[in-house]
Amino acid sequence: SLKGKSAVVTGSTSGIGLGIARALAGAGADIMLNGFGDAGEIEQIRAGLETEFVVKAAFSGVDLTKGDQAKKLVTDAEAAFGKVDILVNNAGIQTVAPVDEFPEDRWELIVALNLSSNFYTTKAALPGMKQRGWGRIINIASAHGLVASPYKAAYVAAKHGVVGFTKVVALETAEQGITCNAICPGFVKTPLVEGQIGEQAKANNMTEEQVVREVILASQPTKKFVEVDDLGALSVFLAGDHAGSITGAALQVDGGWVAR
């Protein structure tokens, strides 16, 4: 059980982050939500966690592409719960375009959110974790943290960076009761992927059905999307006491994609 623990989950108003927040709350952790979206819907999510799982839930809508705001997310959570035991760096965005046409503002934004925000939140959370001698940092990288695909230069570069950053944090904290791991999902059907189907169709000159069959499911040997709930369950395991010797790992949850 994670009762008495408190968790920050970035980008938890949608998709994988929301699934992980629900799973951690289900295990008893207090949750600091973060992300963009409709204020009313977010409040419904927040209040829903409190009533469904009998935990405390708060929300901070900081923009994680800004380092100062990323650090503030951790201090907001420390103010709300007194501490941050579990940090899940999940927020991420994607743009699909060839390198020579890749929009420069999107490159900067993707590196800032998908990679640099992990540095800023981790930097802010580590002093408290070290002081208490316990911490769990879970970075949601991607199969694209381990292998590449065309047209995803910024995303693949940032996610490879996340896997490297994860290893460094793991080494620096190895004797202090803190673990830091990356989860590397294959394709999960979330709003992020549904958006990509359209973009990929344009870049590859294909119909959307062809993209799903020939691009997305082609890379995933199981021919099935990864389930959000499975990533939530893995996060709960990594946050628990039996995962104390798993650190610096990049755990593939990708239907066999990276095995090819």
Ligand code: NAD
């Ligand atoms: P999503 O679009 O459903 O959710 C992204 C979340 O990040 C949302 O809550 C959004 O509001 C938030 N967000 C976006 N920009 C932000 C910002 N500047 N500051 C704070 N929050 C911001 O996406 P998802 O598919 O759930 O992806 C979550 C993570 O999982 C990402 O890092 C993504 O790269 C990774 N991932 C996704 C897949 C997949 O197939 N969906 C596969 C591998 C890895």
